[in-house]
Amino acid sequence: MIALIACEGLRFAYGGREVxxxxxxxxxxxxIVGLLGKNGAGKSTTINILxxxxxxxxxxxxxxxxxxxxxxxxxxxxxxxxxxGFVQYDFMTIAEIERYHAAFYPAWDRDLYYDLVNRLVxxxxxxxxxxxxxGQRSQVILGLILAQCPELMILDDYSMGLxxxxxxxxxxxxxxxxxxxxxxxxxTSHIVQELDSFLDDVLIIHEGEIIVSGTRDSFMAGFxxxxxxxxxxxxxxxxxxxxxxxxxxxxxxxxxxxxxxxxFAPLDAMRGHLAGLGLExxxxxxxxxxxxxxxxxxxxxxxxx
Amino acid sequence: MSIHTPRFAAMLICVLxxxxxxxxxxxxxxxxxxxxxxxxxxxxxxxxxxxxMGPKGIRFRDxxxxxxxxxxxxxxxxxxxxxxxxxxxxxPITLDGRVFSFEEAEKNLRYFSSLTPRxxxxxxxxxxxxxxxxxxxxxxxxxxxxxxxxxxxxxxxxCADGSLNGEKSVRxxxxxxxAGAVFxxxxxxxxxxxxxPFDEGLVFIDGNGGIFQLQMARGEPVCRATGLVAPxxxxxxxxxxxxxxxxxxxxxxxxxxxxxxxxxxxxxxPSESWDPRVNTLSLRSTALYRTMIEHDLSGVAAPVRYAALxxxxxxxxxxxxxxxxxVRARSELLxxxxxxxxxxxxxxxxxxxxxxxxxxxxxxxxxxxGLFYACCRRARRLDLxxxxxxxxxxxxxxxxxxxxxxxxxxxxxxxx
Amino acid sequence: xxxxxRSILRAACMKEWIKVRLLFWIPFAALAAxxxxxxxxxKGFVAMHGAPAxxxxxxxxxxxxxxxxxxxxxxxxMFFAALQFVPECSGxxxxxxxxxxxxxxxxxxxxxxxxLLLNLALLCAAVGGLALVFxxxxxxRELALPMLGTLPPWGLAGFASYxxxxxxxxxxxxxxxxxxxxxxxxxxxxxxxxxxxxxxxxNMWPYVLACLLWPLALExxxxxxxxGQR
Numbered sequence: 040m041i042a043l044i045a046c047e048g049l050r051f052a053y054g055g056r057e058v059x060x061x062x063x064x065x066x067x068x069x070x071i072v073g074l075l076g077k078n079g080a081g082k083s084t085t086i087n088i089l090x091x092x093x094x095x096x097x098x099x100x101x102x103x104x105x106x107x108x109x110x111x112x113x114x115x116x117x118x119x120x121x122x123x124g125f126v127q128y129d130f131m132t133i134a135e136i137e138r139y140h141a142a143f144y145p146a147w148d149r150d151l152y153y154d155l156v157n158r159l160v161x162x163x164x165x166x167x168x169x170x171x172x173x174g175q176r177s178q179v180i181l182g183l184i185l186a187q188c189p190e191l192m193i194l195d196d197y198s199m200g201l202x203x204x205x206x207x208x209x210x211x212x213x214x215x216x217x218x219x220x221x222x223x224x225x226x227t228s229h230i231v232q233e234l235d236s237f238l239d240d241v242l243i244i245h246e247g248e249i250i251v252s253g254t255r256d257s258f259m260a261g262f263x264x265x266x267x268x269x270x271x272x273x274x275x276x277x278x279x280x281x282x283x284x285x286x287x288x289x290x291x292x293x294x295x296x297x298x299x300x301x302x303f304a305p306l307d308a309m310r311g312h313l314a315g316l317g318l319e320x321x322x323x324x325x326x327x328x329x330x331x332x333x334x335x336x337x338x339x340x341x342x343x344x
Numbered sequence: 345m346s347i348h349t350p351r352f353a354a355m356l357i358c359v360l361x362x363x364x365x366x367x368x369x370x371x372x373x374x375x376x377x378x379x380x381x382x383x384x385x386x387x388x389x390x391x392x393x394x395x396x397m398g399p400k401g402i403r404f405r406d407x408x409x410x411x412x413x414x415x416x417x418x419x420x421x422x423x424x425x426x427x428x429x430x431x432x433x434x435x436p437i438t439l440d441g442r443v444f445s446f447e448e449a450e451k452n453l454r455y456f457s458s459l460t461p462r463x464x465x466x467x468x469x470x471x472x473x474x475x476x477x478x479x480x481x482x483x484x485x486x487x488x489x490x491x492x493x494x495x496x497x498x499x500x501x502x503c504a505d506g507s508l509n510g511e512k513s514v515r516x517x518x519x520x521x522x523a524g525a526v527f528x529x530x531x532x533x534x535x536x537x538x539x540x541p542f543d544e545g546l547v548f549i550d551g552n553g554g555i556f557q558l559q560m561a562r563g564e565p566v567c568r569a570t571g572l573v574a575p576x577x578x579x580x581x582x583x584x585x586x587x588x589x590x591x592x593x594x595x596x597x598x599x600x601x602x603x604x605x606x607x608x609x610x611x612x613x614p615s616e617s618w619d620p621r622v623n624t625l626s627l628r629s630t631a632l633y634r635t636m637i638e639h640d641l642s643g644v645a646a647p648v649r650y651a652a653l654x655x656x657x658x659x660x661x662x663x664x665x666x667x668x669x670x671v672r673a674r675s676e677l678l679x680x681x682x683x684x685x686x687x688x689x690x691x692x693x694x695x696x697x698x699x700x701x702x703x704x705x706x707x708x709x710x711x712x713x714g715l716f717y718a719c720c721r722r723a724r725r726l727d728l729x730x731x732x733x734x735x736x737x738x739x740x741x742x743x744x745x746x747x748x749x750x751x752x753x754x755x756x757x758x759x760x
Numbered sequence: 761x762x763x764x765x766r767s768i769l770r771a772a773c774m775k776e777w778i779k780v781r782l783l784f785w786i787p788f789a790a791l792a793a794x795x796x797x798x799x800x801x802x803k804g805f806v807a808m809h810g811a812p813a814x815x816x817x818x819x820x821x822x823x824x825x826x827x828x829x830x831x832x833x834x835x836x837x838m839f840f841a842a843l844q845f846v847p848e849c850s851g852x853x854x855x856x857x858x859x860x861x862x863x864x865x866x867x868x869x870x871x872x873x874x875x876l877l878l879n880l881a882l883l884c885a886a887v888g889g890l891a892l893v894f895x896x897x898x899x900x901r902e903l904a905l906p907m908l909g910t911l912p913p914w915g916l917a918g919f920a921s922y923x924x925x926x927x928x929x930x931x932x933x934x935x936x937x938x939x940x941x942x943x944x945x946x947x948x949x950x951x952x953x954x955x956x957x958x959x960x961x962x963n964m965w966p967y968v969l970a971c972l973l974w975p976l977a978l979e980x981x982x983x984x985x986x987x988g989q990r
Contacts, residue, residue: 506898
């Protein structure tokens with residue numbers, strides 16, 4: 040498999056505060072990869088370094104075989120980039136912005152753009168992009184990216200400002216496009232609830248480190264959530280004061296009635312681990328595995344707060 | 345390692361602005377009290393009285409450097425300070441066997457406008473005033489038209505609407521040609537002020553170098569050849585009318601300054617060190633003598649040259665004076681300070697020069713290099729290309745390099 | 761079908777036109793107002809003191825009665841730059857230019873070229889308008905030409921003002937942006953100072969060359985965005 044994106048040991052600091060602590064990952068050709076993380080985890084920083092808009096303090100990254108800061112112009116035809124915040128030339132109208140971008144891409148698919156744009160109800164093509172709603176603007180800009188027919192798409196925070204309807208629409212269109220054309224997509228988001236059925240691979244970034252890297256299925260198959268009555272929380276924290284990333288007990292989240300324990304151990308292994316730490320049998324008997332949605336797993340992995 | 349060309353351009357802009365701005369602000373912040381030397385030849389002592397003109401007024405010294413009280417000094421120059429001398433009961437006064445009243449002294453005091461590089465090399469328009477030299481009244485009036493010197497004749501344009509007065513133009517051009525002048529004219533000048541006792545019209549040098557004078561008398565052209573030939577390297581003509589009727593124009597040539605005398609004489613002023621690019625020359629005439637003063641604008645160390653001339657402009661006495669030691673020392677100190685700040689000085693008209701004190705300029709460059717090196721060391725990055733710029737331009741380059749650096753472009757970062 | 765340089769240039773020009781089409785006329789209107797003011801001022805002077813007095817003031821004192829135009833040209837440079845570069849640089853939009861599959865110089869210098877043309881058009885309008893005023897007053901060519909020669913340095917000041925404003929908008933670091941603004945102010949001061957008509961004489965070339973550094977300086981500011989410099 041060809042690695043379209045490769046990052047190795049990326050480190051970056053904003054004014055002395057390091058936000059990326061040696062991020063390494065690859066994105067193979069084909070499929071949709073989600074670079075997921077909470078607000079401030081380092082997603083956009085990683086994307087900006089990838090595209091050459093930030094210079095890392097250490098490490099290197101390449102995209103389509105070229106260093107991020109030195110991608111030759113013609114190679115950029117192969118990359119469709121959504122800038123965070125749906126940044127575009129929104130002083131242009133819907134028609135003008137298409138005409139403008141079409142000039143740069145030999146493989147421009149005008150019909151694809153208007154197929155998406157024409158789904159906007161009661162929006163004439165003479166309307167300025169700045170006068171569209173967030174969701175409408177996202178549709179136009181997605182149309183611009185898709186019409187480029189790129190090999191690789193990088194969508195930085197595709198969900199910003201979109202309601203659930205537009206997010207779903209965006210992903211459905213994307214999925215269909217990827218399935219038909221074989222485009223590779225790297226998207227970032229902090230909203231994961233709709234991504235469950237769309238992602239092929241996940242990269243979860245937390246506090247500047249990649250803590251999960253692999254297929255979505257393998258992640259879900261290997262990450263578990265359990266509950267205990269809330270009264271056992273102090274005891275749990277006493278027994279496992281520090282949680283090990285990737286270990287049996289990854290995190291402990293206190294709730295109102297229950298305390299949740301997340302980790303990479305199935306039920307028997309978790310019981311055994313907690314017993315080994317000294318948790319009382321009475322508590323162990325009440326340890327119950329909870330079915331996890333993708334969002335549950337994400338929260339369990341990255342924490343609620 | 346290659347040079348980051350766009351950043352180099354930004355640095356150059358910064359350097360250009362700073363080599364103009366630093367001297368400008370420095371000059372304003374450290375402006376020395378304006379000090380100027382002038383003087384006058386005393387008919388009583390037959391020596392020069394040196395005038396030191398500063399912010400506290402005028403002080404008078406003799407050639408030996410002795411400071412004189414104002415009253416004593418001015419009494420020694422009765423033809424220049426007739427008002428005060430009269431107040432002190434100094435008139436009538438006998439000088440060189442002649443008795444002068446206050447009125448005679450006052451009437452004959454004249455100061456000829458200086459010949460300065462700006463006047464000599466400044467832009468001149470081929471548009472002149474030709475007054476009615478014989479007006480009806482006692483005072484001159486602004487004419488209703490202007491005279492424009494063309495390649496093959498002169499034209500009169502009406503001020504009211506810019507229209508050509510063809511008849512007058514033809515008539516006056518014919519008179520000029522009748523007098524023997526050849527077009528195109530090399531130089532022409534007139535005095536367009538109405539505040540003068542009379543009018544000498546337009547003085548010009550024709551294509552063959554001959555000097556002519558054109559006047560308008562009761563509306564009719566009067567052009568005469570003076571018979572004089574202007575020096576080949578004449579740079580400027582200045583016309584000034586004086587009641588004393590000694591001379592009515594000055595010529596500034598490369599070889600020296602000249603006066604166009606009544607009686608059609610071209611008199612070379614006895615300047616010893618004439619350089620029209622850096623000299624200013626002024627001439628003050630009294631009833632007995634003339635004092636010619638030359639300033640050298642190239643620096644404060646240059647002497648001010650005085651020459652006393654008799655009525656026929658023959659030199660009687662010469663003297664040169666330096667600015668007071670304190671003034672020169674302060675000026676040199678300020679020059680050192682400026683040179684330390686910037687090795688180049690850019691003036692308004694893109695006149696880029698080296699700083700006045702090369703030694704301190706070099707010291708300034710060394711200090712700038714040290715400052716730049718310290719900053720680079722702090723950032724753990726030494727930019728050799730910028731270091732070279734600092735070595736060439738001193739503090740301005742250092743500021744530019746720190747603001748817009750690094751100048752060296754790392755290999756492999758040339759993505760377009 | 762896109763991707764060829766002609767289509768790209770056409771698109772780049774189209775983008776610049778879209779940015780300026782609504783408001784580009786404002787500096788021209790300001791210029792027209794300033795020229796009317798100059799014309800009325802001359803008329804008023806003639807009415808008060810007579811035409812000969814005006815002519816002799818022009819010939820002897822070389823009074824520049826139209827100095828207001830220097831402000832119009834300099835301010836117009838800032839205005840044109842704001843028209844083009846505020847939409848280009850605000851909200852991180854400058855990154856869009858660097859992701860297009862063409863050298864960023866194509867987009868950037870198309871924009872600068874557009875701005876240069878606008879400034880040049882304004883300068884030509886200023887020269888033409890002032891020439892009309894002079895013609896109406898009947899000033900001779902020998903006087904009018906030197907007077908008109910006062911304007912080209914002001915036009916250069918407008919271009920420097922344009923580029924420095926664009927650099928201020930493009931530069932990601934505030935301190936450096938302020939410095940660009942100050943340098944632009946320095947240039948404008950150098951180019952608009954001077955006494956009399958045509959103060960630079962025929963010696964404009966050093967100033968032109970010095971002003972040609974500005975597009976490169978603008979490029980350096982924009983490149984800080986592309987190269988990830990802080």
